[in-house]
Amino acid sequence: MKFNKKYTMELVEKILKIDSPSGFTKNAIDYLKKEAEHLGFKTSVTQKGNLIIEVEGKNQEAKGVCAHADTLGLMVRSIKADGKLAVTKVGGPIMNTLDGEYCRIYTRDGKVYTGTILSNSPSIHVYKDATTLERNEDTMEVRIDEIVKNKEDVEKLGIHHGDFIAIEPNVEITPSGFIKSRFLDDKLSVAILFSVLEQISSSKMKLSHKTYFMITVFEEVGHGGAWIPSDITELLGVDMGCIGTDLACTEYDVSICAKDSSGPYDYEMTSKLIDIAKKNKLNYAVDIYPMYGSDVSTALRSSNNIKGALIGPGVHASHGMERSHIQAVESSVQLLLEYVK
Structure with a gap:
């Protein structure tokens, strides 16, 4: 399927400009809820403030994918x-x-x-x-x-x-395809989830499994993914890929994280994601993040009986003036779409 670059880049710019530090995220969630409903999906908001977007599938055994809209x-x-x-x-x-x-x-x-x-x-x-x-x-x-x-x-x-x-995020998208802004961690991933939702909606695609697309609001303070719908059997986090010493990921790749500070992610899920990336000839890297945790880490620590894995676009200078590239976004969208298909 064709990656909708215009939709994705316009959305990421809009949501980057909505202030949403952890604990002050209602405006961002309200905007994303309306956008998901505009695409034709059923939504709900949890007591905590997380947005849940339900997508029907052939198999009612549910999967979950998540990204976070809260920022520093x-x-x-x-x-x-x-x-x-x-x-x-x-x-x-x-x-x-x-x-x-x-x-x-x-x-x-x-x-x-x-x-x-x-x-x-x-x-x-x-x-x-x-x-x-x-x-x-x-x-x-x-x-x-x-x-x-x-x-x-x-x-x-x-x-x-x-x-x-x-x-102030200082958003700029350059003619050469770079996305420069604070808080690409993790609003760039939110845009990736919505890019996949847009493709599902426009093509009337039927997914293999019922899938919850979750936008969480307390990841930056450690408890965004603590509660997830009880019928989820596996959860895929989409969060920024790390770039730096001893890491293979670049700003042009989708990163597949094998292990972070919470321990290794599920072997079968991670291997499947690597196989999908290889088969589709995506720009990808497999890495270890020693000083990193995700909503999936939190979900696993909260006694949810699930498998978990983590991917995301390569982001340089995380928690500072961040930068990524449209190539990383496109590879991330393709990997996520093939996973949910």
Whole structure:
């Protein structure tokens, strides 16, 4: 089947621009729910906020595939005397990469303010440690784009402890096929799931098994896939493929993960995915991720009696300014489509 590049790239750009740090994902899920229903599929949202999209199949023994729509972010830890915001991390962003980044502050009463994330020593003309200060939660703050001179001014805006701070993703898709943005982990994989759903819908394809396409919302904090529908017998996670030292994956490949920090994935499922990639002449790599976990890892730890495996497009500079390529997306879509077929 023909890969719908236009649909996939337009969707990934749209969802990357919807702020959705873990715990603040309703807007993204509402958008994806409407899109799935537009494609003709039955949907539901769990108590936790995960989106479940049901696709009928010839065999009622169910499979599951999942990707996560939640991202890294920050939260207001406290308001400083000079009107700047102290922060706490949501998930594990690399704090060095946030120095100078724009952001949005979401209040509990629906207001949105813009700001900039900076170190506590932001000027080379003033601070001797401007270039050497370690960037972490204690040495970084948010400068709000409002006239605030003290804590009381900030509180009058409606900003309080516990408000979410969403980081600007800086989305760009280049003519040469690169997708550059924060949070390709894992919104690029969400777009891959929807690319497959679009092909199933447009071709009226009947899958081999009933399949749940799941979009989770707490993966970055470790419990996105803790609950899954009880009739699922095997779960395939689609999450970013790692690139770097001792890894074979590139930005042009679909990665098949044999083992991560939670242990090895199911031997039969992983072998089947490798066979599909070989048969279809896909750009692929098989790798080990020593500092990585997935929604499938969480599902397995939560006593679900399932097989589990993991694939995803190669993403460079994860948890920072990430980049992948359309070739990795297309190979991932083809591998996932052949798996569910």
